[in-house]
Amino acid sequence: MVQFECDGCIFFKLRKRLPISGNAQDQLLLGCIRRVVLDSFWSRARTTVERHAGKIDQCLALSKTVGLSGPYLEPGPLPPYDHCGYEVAIQMVLQSRAPGKYSSSYQQWDTIRKIRSCFSNQVRASGVANATALSISDLDGKNYQRIGEDSCAALWFQRFLTGCKRRMGQDWRPDRAISHQQMSHLLATVENRIQNSISAEERARWIFAGTYFAACYVASLRGPEGLLMELEGLRENFETYEPEQVVVLALRGKVKGEHHVRDHLLPVANETKSGIQMRTWIRRTLAANHKANRTSGPAFCDENGRVLRTSDMNEMLHDALGEVFDRHPTLFLADIKSRKDIEEKYHVYRSFRRGSDSRALAQEVNTPDIEVVNRWAAKEKAGPARPGRKMVHHYSDINLLLPCFLRYTSVM
Numbered sequence: 001m002v003q004f005e006c007d008g009c010i011f012f013k014l015r016k017r018l019p020i021s022g023n024a025q026d027q028l029l030l031g032c033i034r035r036v037v038l039d040s041f042w043s044r045a046r047t048t049v050e051r052h053a054g055k056i057d058q059c060l061a062l063s064k065t066v067g068l069s070g071p072y073l074e075p076g077p078l079p080p081y082d083h084c085g086y087e088v089a090i091q092m093v094l095q096s097r098a099p100g101k102y103s104s105s106y107q108q109w110d111t112i113r114k115i116r117s118c119f120s121n122q123v124r125a126s127g128v129a130n131a132t133a134l135s136i137s138d139l140d141g142k143n144y145q146r147i148g149e150d151s152c153a154a155l156w157f158q159r160f161l162t163g164c165k166r167r168m169g170q171d172w173r174p175d176r177a178i179s180h181q182q183m184s185h186l187l188a189t190v191e192n193r194i195q196n197s198i199s200a201e202e203r204a205r206w207i208f209a210g211t212y213f214a215a216c217y218v219a220s221l222r223g224p225e226g227l228l229m230e231l232e233g234l235r236e237n238f239e240t241y242e243p244e245q246v247v248v249l250a251l252r253g254k255v256k257g258e259h260h261v262r263d264h265l266l267p268v269a270n271e272t273k274s275g276i277q278m279r280t281w282i283r284r285t286l287a288a289n290h291k292a293n294r295t296s297g298p299a300f301c302d303e304n305g306r307v308l309r310t311s312d313m314n315e316m317l318h319d320a321l322g323e324v325f326d327r328h329p330t331l332f333l334a335d336i337k338s339r340k341d342i343e344e345k346y347h348v349y350r351s352f353r354r355g356s357d358s359r360a361l362a363q364e365v366n367t368p369d370i371e372v373v374n375r376w377a378a379k380e381k382a383g384p385a386r387p388g389r390k391m392v393h394h395y396s397d398i399n400l401l402l403p404c405f406l407r408y409t410s411v412m
Contacts, residue, residue, distance in 0.1 A: 001052060001053075002041055002044055002159050003040075003075070003078075003084070003156045003159075004037070007033045007034055009078075011026075011030060013080065013081060013086065014029070014086060014090075015029070032090040033086070035093050036086065036089040036090060036093055039093075039160050039167055040156060040159040040163050042163030042164070042166050042167050043159040043160070043161075043162035043163035044159070060072075082151060083154065084151055084154035085116075085119075085154055085157040088119050088151070088152055088157070089157065089160050092112045092164065095107060095112045095115060096109075096112045096168070102171055102173065108168070108170065108171055109164065109169070109170055113161070116152050119152055120150055120153075123149065123150045123152075124148065124150075129148045129150075134146070134147040135147060173345075174350065175347045175349060175350040175351040175354060176345040176346050176354075177351060177354035177355040177357075177358050178217065178346065178355035179331070179358075179359075180274040180355070180359055180412065181331050182332070183276065183355065184275060185327075185328055186317075186320055186321055186324055187213065187214060187276065189321075189324055190206055190209055190210040190320055191210065193206045194206045194210070201302075201303045204288040204303075205302075206316070207281075207284045208285060208299070208300040209313060209320075210281055211229075211281040211282060211284065211285045211300070212226050212229070212300055212348075213313075213348075213352065214276050214277075214278055214281050215229065215249055215268075215281075216348065216352035216353065217276070217355055217356050217412060218268050218269070218272055218276055218278055218356065218409050219266050219356075219373065220352075220353055220356040220360070220374055220408075221251075221353060222350055222352075223314075223347070223348035223352075226313075226348070226352075227298070227300055227307060227313070228264075229250065229251060229285075229298065229299035230250045230251065230297075230298065230299060231286075231294060231295065231297055231299045232250075232296040233250025233251075233265070234285070234286060234299055235286060235295065236250075237265060238282065238286065245269075245270060245406075246267045246268065246270060246402065247268060247270055247278050247279040248265050248266065248267050248268075249265070249266040250264070250265055251264040252264070266373070267402055267405040267406070268409040269405075269406055269409045269410040269412075272409060272411070273363075273412065274412060278409075285299055285300075300313075310349065313348045314347055314348050317346065317347070317351075318339070318346070321342050321346055322342055325339065325342055326339075359412055365407060365411060369405075369407050372404040372408075373408045
């Protein structure tokens with residue numbers, strides 16, 4: 001069951017007056033109030049509410065047989081102010097009417113729900129929330145739960161969130177994974193662009209793009225993670241292992257068990273099963289930076305030394321992958337019918353990562369190897385805190401995990 005207040009009562013709480021007939025602003029507010037109330041009803045299945053109501057009638061009859069009036073609480077009166085986040089709910093409904101990424105008439109649930117997070121964060125920074133420190137702890141005093149004032153923590157608001165999400169649904173459009181066949185043709189296209197470049201700057205950009213594409217796919221990196229490639233670390237670790245076996249990718253940051261002062265060190269196979277020459281791409285990147293007199297800083301940067309953005313890499317991905325589509329349309333699923341479809345469904349943010357993970361599963365790479373390859377991302381996400389990993393990963397040494405990286409990256 002759900003707490004209920006009529007539209008007029010909620011309006012009076014928010015505006016401290018009754019609605020004015022013919023006032024457009026008041027009519028819009030009344031419409032939003034009706035919408036959030038109905039959304040709260042959406043959180044409960046009708047059959048569930050009917051069964052509960054029927055059971056309560058039955059229990060009231062039982063109490064009446066012994067002269068009792070029933071144990072149930074009165075539904076009101078409710079406080080004369082916005083005690084359960086009505087205004088935040090109205091903000092979310094109003095925001096949903098704005099043009100979104102996938103539609104010109106509305107925004108997605110995952111976009112509007114951020115309004116509630118914004119409000120709750122502001123509440124935590126307010127004087128009311130910090131004036132007194134009320135908390136609940138366990139017997140040892142090690143774990144605490146803070147008690148605060150947040151109208152969006154009310155039961156009604158949680159019902160509204162559930163109902164609004166059910167009504168709107170979630171239009172999830174993940175980046176399409178790049179297959180190893182597409183990857184081979186993509187790198188061949190990049191190779192052709194390098195050979196046909198008319199300037200040193202253009203040549204360097206396509207070299208960086210090819211290295212970035214290959215590294216993200218082979219090492220299972222998301223778009224922003226691939227741009228963390230660090231030039232000095234690449235140079236220092238280029239000949240660390242046997243040249244015919246492994247090349248080391250250096251990403252800014254540090255994982256426990258690695259001895260370098262600031263880099264995530266990811267050993268990858270020199271050549272993968274699908275023919276990706278990682279050592280060749282890294283050598284080209286080092287040479288392009290050396291020609292521009294750069295020995296430190298980001299490995300992928302423009303002529304001014306500024307690190308390239310994901311939007312830059314995305315643009316080159318769409319350009320090269322569009323050419324692959326023009327030449328080999330059968331490599332793509334049937335719903336890819338034009339370059340526009342490629343621009344909508346393929347992005348550097350997750351297409352390489354999803355392709356790599358899918359390839360690993362298809363090649364039956366075991367779960368511990370996948371966890372080792374991806375363990376650095378958990379540390380980066382945790383920041384200065386200790387990441388939530390299995391204890392075996394906390395005390396493993398990167399220099400002794402080379403077989404794990406080889407088993408994963410060699411099948412790409």
